[in-house]
Amino acid sequence: MYxxxxxxxxxxxxxxxxxxxxxxxxxxxxxxxxxxxxxxRSNEYQINMFIPDLHSFTTPIDHSxxxxxxxxxxxxxxxxxxxxxxxxxxxxxxxxxxxxxELTVILDCFTGFGEMSRMIQFxxxxxxxxxxRTSIGLFNYxxxxxxxxxxxxxxxxxxxxxxxxxxxxTRDIAQRMNSKFGNLFVVPEAVKDxxxxxxxxxxxxxxxxVDPTSKMSKSDDSGRGVIFLNDDPAVAAxxxxxxxTDDLAKINFDRDNQPGVSNLLEILSLLQGVTLQSVxxxxxxxxxxxxFKSVVAGEVEKFLTDFHKKLAEVDAKAVMVKLEQSExxxxxxxxxxxxxxxxxxGLR
Ligand code: TRP
Numbered sequence: 001m002y003x004x005x006x007x008x009x010x011x012x013x014x015x016x017x018x019x020x021x022x023x024x025x026x027x028x029x030x031x032x033x034x035x036x037x038x039x040x041r042s043n044e045y046q047i048n049m050f051i052p053d054l055h056s057f058t059t060p061i062d063h064s065x066x067x068x069x070x071x072x073x074x075x076x077x078x079x080x081x082x083x084x085x086x087x088x089x090x091x092x093x094x095x096x097x098x099x100x101x102e103l104t105v106i107l108d109c110f111t112g113f114g115e116m117s118r119m120i121q122f123x124x125x126x127x128x129x130x131x132x133r134t135s136i137g138l139f140n141y142x143x144x145x146x147x148x149x150x151x152x153x154x155x156x157x158x159x160x161x162x163x164x165x166x167x168x169x170t171r172d173i174a175q176r177m178n179s180k181f182g183n184l185f186v187v188p189e190a191v192k193d194x195x196x197x198x199x200x201x202x203x204x205x206x207x208x209x210v211d212p213t214s215k216m217s218k219s220d221d222s223g224r225g226v227i228f229l230n231d232d233p234a235v236a237a238x239x240x241x242x243x244x245t246d247d248l249a250k251i252n253f254d255r256d257n258q259p260g261v262s263n264l265l266e267i268l269s270l271l272q273g274v275t276l277q278s279v280x281x282x283x284x285x286x287x288x289x290x291x292f293k294s295v296v297a298g299e300v301e302k303f304l305t306d307f308h309k310k311l312a313e314v315d316a317k318a319v320m321v322k323l324e325q326s327e328x329x330x331x332x333x334x335x336x337x338x339x340x341x342x343x344x345x346g347l348r
Contacts, residue, residue, distance in 0.1 A: 012041060013048040013154035015094065015145075017055060021069070021228045022076065025206035025216040026302075028270045034158065035082045037198065042088040048152050048330070049077070053095045056146070058138040059129055074319050076229065079311040084318060090326040091319075094148060097327055099334035103147040104140065106341055107173055110180075111143055115172075120165055146170040151334040153186040158198045164191045181344035185337070206267060209243040212259035233304040237297035240264070245289050253280045261289070264296050271299040 005158065014034055022031070024171070032115045053070045057063065070093055078084055094100050116122065116139055126134040145166050149157055150173075159167055167188065168245045174185040189197065206216045210225030217226065224245075245260040255262045262319065269279040283292060342348040 005134070007199075008028075009044065009046045009088070010156070011046045011048055011152050011154040012037075012156040013050075013149055013152055015052040015055070015148055016073065016077075016248075017052055018259060021230055023206075023216050024227045024229065024267070024270075024303075027080065027229055029204050029206060030160070031077065031080050034170050035077065035080055037158065038089050039081070039086075039265045041322045042086055045088070045156070048092070048154065049082070049088040049090065050092045050094055050148070051092050052148065054100065055141060058135060058141050058250065059125060060133060071316075071323075072321070074323055075311060075314045075316060078319055079307060084322040090330055091136060091322050092326040092330055093323060096323075097331055097334050098332070099151055099338040100144065100147050103151055103338050104144045105347060106347075107143050107177075108140065110176060111173060115169070116140070116142065116321070121170070122241055123160060142166045142169045143173070146173050149188055150174055150185045151337045152330065153333075153337065154188055155186060156194060156197055158194065165269070167191055167194070177341070177344075181341075183342050184344055195267050204270075206270075207263040208257060209239055209260075212244055212263045227300060227304075229304070229307060231304060233301040233308070237301040240267075240297035240300050241293050243293065245293075248290070249287055251283045251286045251289070251292060253284065261292075264293065268299060271296075271303050278325050304320065 016026075016034070020249060034049070038049065041047065041223060051070045051073055053066065056066055056070070074093075082091065083089065098188075119142055122139060122141065125138060144165075149167075149170050155168075157167055168191060171187050171190065174187045177184050178187070187347060188194075208214050208216045208225035209227070210222070224239060227239060231239075242261055243264060245264075246258050248258060251261055251265070252258055253262050253265050265279050265283065266276060269276040272279070286292060339348060
């Protein structure tokens with residue numbers, strides 16, 4: 001029987017992808033809530049936040065930008081309020097801890113081809129990019145993700161709905177290994193218990209400005225409907241002015257019939273830090289979309305200007321020290337889990 005060295009505090013773990021530029025949708029929908037959660041929970045929990053840089057090229061990317069994007073994302077978390085002087089919060093890069101790759105190769109051999117073929121994200125993405133550009137890395141994505149989680153004995157993993165199936169797989173593979181080899185891995189909580197623990201998000205979804213029926217996505221090609229955190233503030237304001245609305249000529253929060261206007265109301269409430277209801281109350285019935293867009297555009301411009309200022313003030317050296325310190329501190333923990341697996345399967 002193998003003894004799991006549970007650390008003194010239960011672990012909350014999450015990764016934020018770094019393959020392309022982050023949007024205000026990522027900021028308000030993922031980064032800010034995660035940072036808030038980290039600050040709130042870091043007394044009772046160990047918080048592992050990492051940049052899954054090995055996942056970043058499971059679909060084709062511009063490799064000349066990968067390194068700078070990963071390090072920039074770390075700075076961005078700090079600009080968004082992540083306290084790097086908190087020793088219960090770890091911030092690290094996946095590829096700097098080799099155990100992620102090593103455990104993945106092991107788990108590969110206990111994972112069925114069929115079960116990976118059924119992964120929704122794999123099916124969607126491989127459909128979009130086409131069979132001949134679909135890599136084995138994309139197929140393998142959930143197994144690497146399981147390693148990310150299991151290496152640190154994580155109990156809680158806040159993930160969006162699109163990642164729930166991967167979390168369920170993580171539980172499956174952990175249980176499968178545990179029943180075959182003894183107590184190797186901590187099994188993370190089930191998705192529904194995760195939602196209970198974190199409080200299911202309020203359905204916050206920022207939509208694309210040009211096509212307000214689809215999510216504002218960092219992987220959108222044209223970029224016209226997407227506000228990136230590194231957009232020039234004036235350019236971003238123009239994108240808002242060009243946002244798709246409707247011809248009803250009356251402001252109303254109605255996602256089905258007025259998705260564009262509703263999205264702008266939502267964005268405005270986030271930028272102003274007030275409830276959606278209060279923004280809706282203020283603007284419902286107004287007839288000038290132009291005036292309304294100018295208000296939103298102004299707020300976007302102000303937000304980005306502020307954010308860029310904060311980002312410029314982040315101490316890049318301190319962020320690098322934080323990354324290296326976290327990687328140094330976590331390596332032994334990851335390696336201990338890896339060793340348990342290696343011993344169990346007969347490699348050690
Ligand atoms: N797949 C996650 C996403 O696309 C990122 C990720 C990679 C992750 N490994 C993880 C999230 C482990 C949580 C735990 O958002």
